[in-house]
Amino acid sequence: MSERVITFVEALNEALSLEMERDPNVIVMGEDVGVYGGIFGVSKGLLERFGSDRVIDTPISEGGFIGAAIGASAVGLRPVVELMFVDFFGVTMDQIYNQAAKMRYMFGGKIKVCVTIRTTIGGGLSAAAQHSQVLYSIFAHVPGLKAIIPSTPYDAKGLLISAIRDDNPKVFFEHKLLYGVKGPVPKESYTIPFGVADVKREGSDVTVIALAYMVHEALKAAEELAKEGVSVEVIDPRTIVPFDKETVLKSVKKTGRVVIVDEDYDRCGFASWVAAIIADEAFEYLDAPVKRITTPNVPIPFSPTLEREILPNAQKIVKAVRQVVRKI
Amino acid sequence: MSERVITFVEALNEALSLEMERDPNVIVMGEDVGVYGGIFGVSKGLLERFGSDRVIDTPISEGGFIGAAIGASAVGLRPVVELMFVDFFGVTMDQIYNQAAKMRYMFGGKIKVCVTIRTTIGGGLSAAAQHSQVLYSIFAHVPGLKAIIPSTPYDAKGLLISAIRDDNPKVFFEHKLLYGVKGPVPKESYTIPFGVADVKREGSDVTVIALAYMVHEALKAAEELAKEGVSVEVIDPRTIVPFDKETVLKSVKKTGRVVIVDEDYDRCGFASWVAAIIADEAFEYLDAPVKRITTPNVPIPFSPTLEREILPNAQKIVKAVRQVVRKI
Amino acid sequence: MSILVPRDKLIEMYSIMVLIRAFEDRAHELFAAGKLPGFVHLYAGEEAVAVGVISNLVKGDYITSTHRGHGHCIAMGCDIKGMMAELYGKRTGICKGKGGSMHIADFEIGMLGANGIVGAGVPLAVGAALALKYRSPGNVAVAFFGDGAMNQGCVMEALNVATIWKLPIVFTVEDNQYAISMRSMAPTKLQPRVATARSFAERAVGFGITAVTVDGMDVLAVYEAAKAAIERARRGEGPSLLDCKTYRYYGHFEGDPMVYRSREEIEEWRKRDPIRLFKERLIRMGVATEHELEALREKALKEVEEAVSRAEEDPYPEPSEAYTDVFTDPYY
Amino acid sequence: MSILVPRDKLIEMYSIMVLIRAFEDRAHELFAAGKLPGFVHLYAGEEAVAVGVISNLVKGDYITSTHRGHGHCIAMGCDIKGMMAELYGKRTGICKGKGGSMHIADFEIGMLGANGIVGAGVPLAVGAALALKYRSPGNVAVAFFGDGAMNQGCVMEALNVATIWKLPIVFTVEDNQYAISMRSMAPTKLQPRVATARSFAERAVGFGITAVTVDGMDVLAVYEAAKAAIERARRGEGPSLLDCKTYRYYGHFEGDPMVYRSREEIEEWRKRDPIRLFKERLIRMGVATEHELEALREKALKEVEEAVSRAEEDPYPEPSEAYTDVFTDPYY
Numbered sequence A, B: 001m002s003e004r005v006i007t008f009v010e011a012l013n014e015a016l017s018l019e020m021e022r023d024p025n026v027i028v029m030g031e032d033v034g035v036y037g038g039i040f041g042v043s044k045g046l047l048e049r050f051g052s053d054r055v056i057d058t059p060i061s062e063g064g065f066i067g068a069a070i071g072a073s074a075v076g077l078r079p080v081v082e083l084m085f086v087d088f089f090g091v092t093m094d095q096i097y098n099q100a101a102k103m104r105y106m107f108g109g110k111i112k113v114c115v116t117i118r119t120t121i122g123g124g125l126s127a128a129a130q131h132s133q134v135l136y137s138i139f140a141h142v143p144g145l146k147a148i149i150p151s152t153p154y155d156a157k158g159l160l161i162s163a164i165r166d167d168n169p170k171v172f173f174e175h176k177l178l179y180g181v182k183g184p185v186p187k188e189s190y191t192i193p194f195g196v197a198d199v200k201r202e203g204s205d206v207t208v209i210a211l212a213y214m215v216h217e218a219l220k221a222a223e224e225l226a227k228e229g230v231s232v233e234v235i236d237p238r239t240i241v242p243f244d245k246e247t248v249l250k251s252v253k254k255t256g257r258v259v260i261v262d263e264d265y266d267r268c269g270f271a272s273w274v275a276a277i278i279a280d281e282a283f284e285y286l287d288a289p290v291k292r293i294t295t296p297n298v299p300i301p302f303s304p305t306l307e308r309e310i311l312p313n314a315q316k317i318v319k320a321v322r323q324v325v326r327k328i
Numbered sequence C, D: 001m002s003i004l005v006p007r008d009k010l011i012e013m014y015s016i017m018v019l020i021r022a023f024e025d026r027a028h029e030l031f032a033a034g035k036l037p038g039f040v041h042l043y044a045g046e047e048a049v050a051v052g053v054i055s056n057l058v059k060g061d062y063i064t065s066t067h068r069g070h071g072h073c074i075a076m077g078c079d080i081k082g083m084m085a086e087l088y089g090k091r092t093g094i095c096k097g098k099g100g101s102m103h104i105a106d107f108e109i110g111m112l113g114a115n116g117i118v119g120a121g122v123p124l125a126v127g128a129a130l131a132l133k134y135r136s137p138g139n140v141a142v143a144f145f146g147d148g149a150m151n152q153g154c155v156m157e158a159l160n161v162a163t164i165w166k167l168p169i170v171f172t173v174e175d176n177q178y179a180i181s182m183r184s185m186a187p188t189k190l191q192p193r194v195a196t197a198r199s200f201a202e203r204a205v206g207f208g209i210t211a212v213t214v215d216g217m218d219v220l221a222v223y224e225a226a227k228a229a230i231e232r233a234r235r236g237e238g239p240s241l242l243d244c245k246t247y248r249y250y251g252h253f254e255g256d257p258m259v260y261r262s263r264e265e266i267e268e269w270r271k272r273d274p275i276r277l278f279k280e281r282l283i284r285m286g287v288a289t290e291h292e293l294e295a296l297r298e299k300a301l302k303e304v305e306e307a308v309s310r311a312e313e314d315p316y317p318e319p320s321e322a323y324t325d326v327f328t329d330p331y332y
Ligand SMILES: Cc1ncc(C[n+]2csc(CCOP(=O)(O)OP(=O)(O)O)c2C)c(N)n1
Pocket: B031, B060, B062, B084, B088, B091, C067, C068, C116, C117, C118, C145, C146, C147, C148, C149, C150, C174, C176, C178, C179, C180, C252
């Protein structure tokens, strides 16, 4: 593996280029994906390389063009369509969850809808209530959509290539704070299977589960806690549909203690679901209450002091871990 | 209290009439709410009584008219607007969760958005993948919306009156299988506070939490289990935002065993959230794994044999309760 | 008539219209008899639209449909037995009993699905047209949708993107006067509210789409208008909209009390029944005799009856089948 | 000019335009200096639209705005200090620092909110108009939105319901030529794709809405067109749409590299700067001298400067304030 280091954005861009080169059915659609190269630069240079038949700038008609991407994917293209911020899902959710997600099932399993919907998530930029949400729990709630949430440039590239090749509808969530993060990424094409969690750090005292940007906060917390003699295992599920329950349960059975970190809102969110699985299927192994560090049930505030207060971070994780290792 | 017995639909209709009479700011909007009287008859007779200024038939433009109801509520009207089936939320979610739910917070707490969104939920009618969902977990996930889910005609009337008077945006979920259910309902106006769970049956061995139609299935299961000597406490939260955590935790601390019944999809659903709360805050009191009886993560199938297979029911609840009372 | 339609084509069109009618009338009875679960929306009265448009399609073309989709399915050539079994919820159904009346699809023959969400098929058809333009120029997509759907945001978005991308698509509005109880345009005593102030053709023109209003009870008028629109699309000249004025005979769904319209109104429309009009015309044109046409109707009735008998006997799906077909892989 | 505007009004309009410009220019600098968190979208170049329209409003009227809302706020009379503090995220902000640039609102004076979701303010304005029609006839609502928003489904739905309900509303399109990088109508070498094929006025007419295209760089032209539309609405004659052609001087948001347009294009538009045009006109009309107008500009600069100094010193909200204001009751 080459030791080349690139950013998360570059890794995504490379995945798109490679797949567009490989398969003429892959097209890219969305607001400002062409001339602009994507508002965060993910599709930079693609219009120039692949032309305007395959890189399509769209009007602000998410229902129309995401619906079109789904329709095109149902008849054989492999569109990668961008929903600029996940916060905008409300104008186009029907196409995503009543059409893309359900078509195969409703139609008796005879067809494939392979659309990939890319979108950005996350707070930390003072982008306020309508540009800072995470919301993958809503997409995961709906049967029929795969949900992919990378945390590193390496994972981003491999998972996006897998996504484009996967024959099912899926949403690919990119955390805004990760775009500039650098990491080693091979030049060549590679895939990462869905439903395989990555143990980002091994440990024996407590299991911490985290996604996207929160993986980095969890690793920071683990470093901190190591100094106190607490050995933290950090698990990054990478995809939540499918979800690698086995790796999580195995870890919890080993440590007996768990903290789930999730930037999504607490109520009916991903953290709850993982907690519920553990409380059911690893109950006998638990030595402490199952803790969740999540975003409380308030809209994301604008002011930095307020936003900092509500988002999960390393400090909060450290505190929660201390609690569960002390408890009982 | 009068012992008059009426249906769930009649109870809702009465609540609307009483509030429209009481407050000229209350208006009703939606598809077929006027001449038709609502597709399930909830607004029957209102057009004739209150006129077309206050009972407004709308085109199939949910984004437009639910947005308008929200706007009208922000400047002082108290609209009750109907989303015919919750399954249609995808065409109008932005208005609901990015506007109604967040306006007060984003604008610094200076304004009120009192809109009531009524919608129908639930399976059991072979209405297939796009007309059978429950989805309240998605609405509850989003901060800023109250979520009300009555299970009896009595609760329906009192909660709807409370909803119309409440100064916050809220979604009122009506289960299709309940419309014909009868129960005692006083003629006069009364309110039921939000966030107060109703213990629909007292018991000591195991706590069963259920909503809407599932309350009835849970009661049926409790009856069955009583014959086996198992005493089941059935708790109906009635509203999930706000959620009466105290009543639930008190019961679980008493019984040490819990089954959560939820017609919503399992992944990132309401049942998970309650399970997670219990696994955190009542951990020391638990004598058995926290069980969930939910709808598995598949679109709702059309055929009766398939739909019956996936929906929660009394039989499945009985089985789960037997499991938790046996276990450990 | 400014176009010449070969005799075989005319006979085929008539055959399909009577087959749709037979299917819908029978479904009406079966629903009333408690044989069909779920929601059923019937197409009787609107046959001229589906048949007039779809008779212009060729292999490789696509359509999307609505909750009222049986007519489109039959005109596209969906298997009647599979459709009836689907309505019953049997495992031999065209969607294995998973979809039901509102979700019939058969991609192999270009039928991209009925739809339970008003308007939702329209962007999907735009997507199909986008794919065709890129990979199979000369083929077209047709989106069928109701007058009610015309006011759904994603439909109007679709009209706009189809225009700016110059896609090979024909938007076919089936203006059957009502969206459930809501009048599309002209108010009545029973339903004074209307859903739009301007004709749908005018609205389409405002987007830059070629549009025409068509007598949706006259199958040849629809055929002709559709032919022109589809040929434009095949030539790469972009989208058109056909605003077809028609009427549904049964309730919005089976079980609808129809408080919003009068018996007289229904009778008035039935006087221009699309099948009768076409039949009279075929006889007048000397294309077929009354007797020959009656034989076609009887054939259709028989075909439907066979589908019913089969569906009655077919098995329901096994409960375990509820968990398959979510993804292409076994995870759900 | 076919209308007579009192001198005071003209001066007031000019004052507001220069205040908006001063606010935006300063916000541009502050952002570049790293003082303002979050996303900031500036209104410089488009002042004639907000001021031309809003100068016709009276107490009890409402507006809804967009992500590019500072101009509308200032024209409605929002407190400059509160606005600047909000941009800084200070607790003295008009929304206590919870909203920021994209979510400024002041219901007391009829400003129903900027909005981070393109098009979302439009149905809200329709709702306000519905309430006004019922409870306060004679008052109107104005929805401001961009050319990009015109293609959002809920906006088109709103156009339709406003027409059929004959609501007192004026839809004001601010066609600043771009939605981020996407051209609204006329293609350029740098951005050949356009978002619509027909003018927005034509589209509106297709819905049955009275519509007119207006020179959005000429505040009096906007004023006049808005006056006619607003008076129609006040008289109960229903909605209108104003399609105002204008231009934004800064990037889509602060930090935008603007790869989609050329310096020359910006210079071309700046030649018709709305403030300069108005200034020259006022001088020509003898309404004010260059010196008097310059004094107004300086007053505006000073006012903004004071707002900046105050905002700099104001405190940030306490972390605990994150949990209040979700509901009217303490539960969250
Ligand atoms: C988005 C959405 N809103 C509402 C409905 C409920 N609904 C089903 S059919 C229908 C009327 C549709 O009218 P139209 O488009 O004219 O078709 P028609 O039934 O007349 O054929 C309505 C309101 C729905 N299925 N989807």
